[in-house]
Amino acid sequence: MILPDKTCELEAAIAKIRDGDTVMVGGFGVPGTPFTLIHELVRQGQTGLTVIKNDANETGMGIDHLLANGQVARLITTHIGLNARAIVMMNKGTLEVEFCAQGILAERVRAGGAGLKAIVTDIAMETELGDGKPRVQVNGQEAMIETAIRADVALLHSAQADPFGNLAYVATARNFNPLMAMAAGCVIAESEKVVPMGQLEPNAVHTPGPFVDHVVELSDLSEEYSVVRR
Template identity: 45%
Template sequence: MKANSLNKVATLEEAISHIDNGCTLLFGGFGGIGSPPTLINGIIEKDVKDLTLIGNDTGFPEIGIGKIVSQGRAKKVIVSHIGSNPVAGRLMVEGKMEVEFSPQGTLAERIRAGGVGLGGILTDVGLDSMIEEGKQKVIVNGKEFLLETPLTAGIAIVYANKADTYGNLIYETSARNTNPLVAMAGTFTIAEVNEIVSIGELDPGEIETPGIYVDMVIESNGVDWKWPWE
């Protein structure tokens, strides 16, 4: 169950204490944008290894979750693509990191399914391709679908622009991306945010992730997700 404390603000050290070798980690972000830089750096500084990472992609070699991947700290990733991180491709080819590909929309729906407690989703995306290998097929109204299983993790890390002390979150434009889905699908969710305010200071109509999904909030030390060509 999610924490019920009204004040979920913590230090980076307290947050990282929940992330250990071999854990499964859900992360928000798209090409590095929307990934929590302070938490990622904290994971590296703690020397956490053998992670199973679930998220949209493997970032860039020195941006976002790509930092963790490029240092060989992930034993497996479940992603929609790894094309922006050549190190990830090399690790896969060399057999040093297992890669499970899932079409981007399917991946997002699998994470959402995990967050809301569904037993899976049905999709025709991937039929008659390598995606269908080992997966159950279901016929509905005469049409064939693949059964895609939900994705959850012991720990989820997300990045938001603003939070109150209860963990209600507001995101910054496109940095929102998969973060709301990831926040729901973690058993223990840690949110890194740029600004923390008191309960009642956020406009309820602007809250995109309710605090019930968030267990811990830390203040960010700054972003590192500018595009590499900037």
């Protein structure tokens, strides 16, 4: 069996995203954030996006470029405290923000990837994060329903990939990327290095190739990646 070669040009991969799409973006701060894919999305200019990411990055980095370019209508995230622009846009009403507890965001994405419709939890139930969400009784105790999350497209960053799309992450870059790879209709991964088939040790693969649709090899790492330079 000959496995398909999923490597492609950056421009062609990001062109898969359409106006109004829901886009998951891997990363926790800098580690695992696909800055090159984000920059190409800014260049192409797709609008009305719903972006799902653990954080909004800092001003002048990553997701902030999409916000500055007016491409994001809605942001589903755990915090925006490092991004002054996101805070201003939210307070002005030009950006809709849905906050989740960090573990709940991860679990909602995981549930989406597993084909579940929702999860049941009591986390954050008596806070603003739980306002308006359905309640159920489980073993005599009240709990809350959190809907699962899926996306049209997921953008990921990996340290290594092979042409079939097997991905290996390094250290804390292995955060939301593996979960999001399972929860989107189209998965685009940028990789610091693409190695020939068979060179990735099986135990080093964190996201198997069947979950990945397109692989973009990075020619270099911009200054935004400086925290994770090795």
